[in-house]
Amino acid sequence: MIRHKGPISGIATHGGRYVATAGYDNQVILWDAATRRPLARAVHDHLANHVAFSPDGRYLLSSSSDYTARLWSVPDLVLRAAFSEHGDDVEMGVFHPERELVATASRDHHVRVYDYGGRLVASFAGHRADVISVEWLAGTDELVSSSDDGTVKRWSLTTGALVSDIDLDGVETDTIAITAAGLVYAGNDRGEVVRLTESGTRNFPAHEAGIKRLVWNEDAGTLVSLSYDRTVKIWRIGADGTPALAASASLPAAVWPRSCAFLDKDTLVFGTFGSCYAVYDTVRDAWDLGGVGQTPALNAVTVSQGRVYTIGDCGVVHVDGKPAAETGSLCNFLIAAGGRVLTGGQLGRLFDADTGAVLLEHRSPLNCAAAFERGGVPHVVVGAYTGEGLVLRVDGGRVEHVATLPLHANAVKGLAVADGTLFAVCADTSAAWFSTDTLTETGRLQAAHGKIANGCAALPGGRFASVSRDLSLRLWRGTSATVLPTPHDHSVKCVAASGDGRRIATGSYFGTLAVHDTATGEWSVTRPATAGISSLHYDAAADRFLATSYDGAVHELA
Structure with missing residues (x-):
């Protein structure tokens, strides 16, 4: 049976009839929305990051880390064109609302526009870092893009020129959403929704961690924000463009706060760490995770006392190939210290890898860890998506949080x-050095x-x-x-x-x-x-x- 074997990173819907998903298993899958039955499958040569339907539902656009975006017919998912001029991962692609054109955002710092035949129509250079998001302005031939360089830029397809350039104080901005009236919203790594106008910007505190996706629904007049604080929030947009919180919900452990889409004005679908997508009824505040099965992907391995520990997307710890403990969600690392093995990940929780017991909770996902001794006592430092380093004393069977280090302003990767x-x-490309004795900073390079x-x-x-x-x-x-x-x-x-x-x-x-x-x-x-x-x-x-x-x-x- 057609199912995802890795996390679902992108999701899109059309007309309440179809759902499309993109996965880290390289697959693009088209689903019947009514039955959640897979209808067709297409495959990239590397991670599939994003999907989007054409306005008429005849085509699907997928974006991939194989440096291409691809155009598929619906519902058979036959390849119609490949857009291959990119020099790095393609993070996103969107259809022009009226013309047979698509725009792509790539980590090679460019925004590109193609026609449906695969011909490159325009290439926009100007971002100084990875371009993560792109959207068309309704009723125009203009695009808006956001980048890790902390800017949002507006481009004209007619002139090929940069129309405007807004610096968001250098804060990385992964996602933008645009209303039919031309209101532009961005979600940044500080957890703020930013409203952009010709007269300037206004920031609205929204989440406790970075916002990974904004989705606008024109019919309902609502904006949805997804964050690594593991909440989804629904905002009503007032006449003056100000967002007002209408609803908020915690995300189930299986949901990846990277992508969602409106199935109808009251129903959202989400990417997951499992084999199928999740459905959320906003009126009843009810989640449906039927069919979201475990996937085999592994994220970490370590050896402790001669035994091999592994863990991955399903959150199950295996020891020498046999299940040993469950954490309930994707985990990113394993670290041995003081006779214990610890793990953690998307839930922001630190677990005992042998028992699954929760040892610590943090406000954002946990990404990596290292072990050391301080004063002859085993310690561990855990890096978070929000930049902190959580220092833990592991001694005599106890795990005690002793300090929080300001390692970085962005996700700690190693x-x-x-x-x-x-x-x-x-x-953010930086590197930092700290003394494990004094727990103080000894060096830092911003562009390491x-x-x-x-x-x-x-x-x-x-x-x-x-x-x-x-x-x-x-x-x-x-x-x-x-x-x-x-x-x-x-x-x-x-x-x-x-x-x-x-x-x-x-x-x-x-x-x-x-x-x-x-x-x-x-x-x-x-x-x-x-x-x-x-x-x-x-x-x-x-x-x-x-x-x-x-x-x-x-x-x-x-």
């Missing part, structure tokens, strides 16, 4: 500790990487390695780095180093493993999976690297 120094890399940093590892002598979407491996000595090009041609997701630091393993979203020999300067490359490599761990006892992939496999690299 943590490592060596010789009394904590190294933290961030989604060319693009989003994804992970880091400790090296002997208080040194570190880090990887990024810029396809480079950085070897850090203090706050100075030697930058090495890697053999990867897609974003490098993770890194781990052997105990002596000679071998540094890197894994990419394209399923490639590349190991760098620091003594010879040589790389060895293999591709054990068509799904992305999600994590790497060096098992010192066996002198091997373990890599997990999004297809649920664990790969060994001696």
